[in-house]
Amino acid sequence: MKPEKKMRSELATVLWRFRREFVWVGVLSMLANLLMLTPTIYMLQVYDRVLASHSELTLLFVSLLALAMLAVMSTAEWLRSRLLVRAGMRLDALLSTRVFHASFEAYLNEADQSPRRVFTDLVEIRQFLTGTGILALFDAPWTPIYLAVLFLLHPLLGAAAVLFALVQFALVWFGHRRSVRPNEEAGLALQEASAYMQGKLRNAEVVEALGMLGPLRTQWLRRHEQYVHKHEAAQALTHRISAWSKFIRYSQQSLALGTGALLVIDGQMTPGGMIAGNVLMSRALAPIDMLVGAWRSFSGALAAYRRLEDLLERYPERDPALRRVTPRGELQLRGVVATAQGRAEPILKGIDLDLPAGTVTVLVGPSGSGKSTLARVMLGIWPQVSGEVLLDGLPVSGWDRNELGEHLGYLPQDVELFEGTLAENIARFGEIDSAGVIEAAQRAGLHDLILHFPKGYDTPIGPGGGVLTGGQRQRIGLARALYHDPAVLVLDEPNSNLDEAGEAALLEAVRGCKARGRTVLLISHRPTALAVADRLVVMGDGRIVAAGPRDAVVQALQQAQARAAVSAAAAPAPG
Ligand SMILES: Nc1ncnc2c1ncn2[C@@H]1O[C@H](COP(=O)(O)OP(=O)(O)OP(=O)(O)O)[C@@H](O)[C@H]1O
Numbered sequence: 315m316k317p318e319k320k321m322r323s324e325l326a327t328v329l330w331r332f333r334r335e336f337v338w339v340g341v342l343s344m345l346a347n348l349l350m351l352t353p354t355i356y357m358l359q360v361y362d363r364v365l366a367s368h369s370e371l372t373l374l375f376v377s378l379l380a381l382a383m384l385a386v387m388s389t390a391e392w393l394r395s396r397l398l399v400r401a402g403m404r405l406d407a408l409l410s411t412r413v414f415h416a417s418f419e420a421y422l423n424e425a426d427q428s429p430r431r432v433f434t435d436l437v438e439i440r441q442f443l444t445g446t447g448i449l450a451l452f453d454a455p456w457t458p459i460y461l462a463v464l465f466l467l468h469p470l471l472g473a474a475a476v477l478f479a480l481v482q483f484a485l486v487w488f489g490h491r492r493s494v495r496p497n498e499e500a501g502l503a504l505q506e507a508s509a510y511m512q513g514k515l516r517n518a519e520v521v522e523a524l525g526m527l528g529p530l531r532t533q534w535l536r537r538h539e540q541y542v543h544k545h546e547a548a549q550a551l552t553h554r555i556s557a558w559s560k561f562i563r564y565s566q567q568s569l570a571l572g573t574g575a576l577l578v579i580d581g582q583m584t585p586g587g588m589i590a591g592n593v594l595m596s597r598a599l600a601p602i603d604m605l606v607g608a609w610r611s612f613s614g615a616l617a618a619y620r621r622l623e624d625l626l627e628r629y630p631e632r633d634p635a636l637r638r639v640t641p642r643g644e645l646q647l648r649g650v651v652a653t654a655q656g657r658a659e660p661i662l663k664g665i666d667l668d669l670p671a672g673t674v675t676v677l678v679g680p681s682g683s684g685k686s687t688l689a690r691v692m693l694g695i696w697p698q699v700s701g702e703v704l705l706d707g708l709p710v711s712g713w714d715r716n717e718l719g720e721h722l723g724y725l726p727q728d729v730e731l732f733e734g735t736l737a738e739n740i741a742r743f744g745e746i747d748s749a750g751v752i753e754a755a756q757r758a759g760l761h762d763l764i765l766h767f768p769k770g771y772d773t774p775i776g777p778g779g780g781v782l783t784g785g786q787r788q789r790i791g792l793a794r795a796l797y798h799d800p801a802v803l804v805l806d807e808p809n810s811n812l813d814e815a816g817e818a819a820l821l822e823a824v825r826g827c828k829a830r831g832r833t834v835l836l837i838s839h840r841p842t843a844l845a846v847a848d849r850l851v852v853m854g855d856g857r858i859v860a861a862g863p864r865d866a867v868v869q870a871l872q873q874a875q876a877r878a879a880v881s882a883a884a885a886p887a888p889g
Pocket residue numbers: 654655657661679680681682683684685686687688727
């Protein structure tokens with residue numbers, strides 16, 4: 315057994331699969347870099363051998379050889395790029411689904427984690443591994459070899475090249491270090507200004523109606539100006555550095571030729587050697603620029619790699635042996651305490667509750683008492699929970715989420731519809747089962763309404779369901795929750811936007827679910843909901859105040875109210 319194998323992270327294990335490709339890229343890079351000496355050798359041969367001997371045959375032979383070597387070099391370069399691009403595509407195919415799931419879970423659990431950044435991380439790693447970034451790393455070891463050849467041509471040429479390399483490296487490095495911070499700051503300022511603008515655009519109607527445009531524009535302008543100043547500062551610095559860098563690069567070319575000429579005058583080198591030395595020097599110095607550019611993407615990719623590695627570690631692949639059978643829908647909560655980030659006090663402070671299959675439980679309580687949180691906890695989508703939430707006697711976390719989803723129906727308070735057709739939304743964007751979609755719509759009392767839309771079930775809806783009214787969105791959300799008759803149905807104030815007909819359809823749908831043995835939790839402020847309740851649960855400040863069969867709880871509440879009224883009347887008047 316190799317212990318180090320166990321230490322390898324999931325991401326490293328995936329990358330390790332590409333070792334053969336990278337070895338090949340290394341071999342091809344070696345070949346290409348060796349053959350890059352071809353023009354130099356050719357030049358030496360032409361100047362010193364062909365011109366001296368005046369032999370056309372030698373010229374032809376040397377030229378053909380050079381052409382063949384250059385063709386091999388280009389092929390090697392092309393092959394290594396192809397290899398890397400294909401490796402990149404494979405890497406994407408291997409990781410993107412896994413990263414998608416992990417980032418989704420992370421978003422659900424830590425509201426501050428941006429799923430978009432996680433995907434940029436994957437793209438950044440892929441781009442580095444398949445782009446010029448990694449090629450520069452493969453080419454970099456050749457700079458010393460070129461320098462060695464220059465030393466062989468003449469030690470003075472070699473020394474000059476090392477000096478130029480150091481100056482160039484120092485300048486680019488210094489420039490990079492100086493410009494990173496201003497560029498980052500400018501980027502952040504731009505992000506902030508655009509995020510501010512987008513946020514306001516989303517609420518354009520309120521802004522217009524309440525005459526808030528003037529003050530908002532002033533606020534936006536302040537952010538925008540900050541960005542403009544920072545961008546200008548970053549640009550000025552970049553331009554200064556690039557002017558210096560150009561000066562040094564051009565001077566270096568001329569001075570290299572001058573050094574060669576000095577050696578030729580002194581009789582220490584042939585003119586061919588002078589020209590060849592010049593070409594070789596620029597070749598030796600070229601990777602330095604590239605390397606510093608590559609270093610930037612390398613450090614970016616390394617940071618992205620660490621973030622992604624951490625994410626995949628925190629959200630490991632779900633155990634494939636998770637439970638996959640259709641649940642009966644028995645829910646039990648045992649000592650559930652739910653908290654949220656940034657809250658000193660828990661939201662739910664120890665909840666014990668049973669929801670037997672085939673019953674309808676109506677949950678009531680004042681605003682902020684924790685009803686919606688309780689609903690989320692039951693569905694297993696509230697992360698910070700202690701205690702137990704059991705479905706058919708097993709912790710909800712022990713169920714395969716993808717499989718479980720189709721057995722759950724959930725209508726949250728804020729109905730989020732997605733961009734797509736009505737049918738797609740009702741069918742939860744899975745394969746559309748038309749009969750199932752129509753049945754769900756009928757149960758939600760929506761079918762006739764949909765038929766009146768010009769495109770019926772194919773009516774497209776924008777992001778957030780923009781073209782629909784609040785009541786329509788809520789009913790589509792209800793149809794989506796009812797799709798394929800799930801075992802557990804959790805409805806969070808499903809009637810807040812419904813008219814009488816809508817509410818009647820909702821209550822009918824709930825009765826139907828009950829008749830088919832489904833478990834329903836209905837959160838509602840409206841007394842009409844009580845008509846369908848088997849059990850009533852009253853919450854207050856994160857606790858269950860009363861729970862039991864509906865009539866018993868209603869009676870107990872009425873008695874308590876009556877007692878309170880009597881004791882209030884009997885109490886001596888103040889003063
Ligand atoms: N993500 C969150 N982070 C921090 N606190 C939260 C979060 N979600 C809810 N809360 C807090 O938890 C408490 C209970 O909220 P919850 O939405 O569960 O109440 P509710 O009874 O459903 O209220 P309403 O009837 O108004 O919908 C509230 O004080 C709320 O501010």
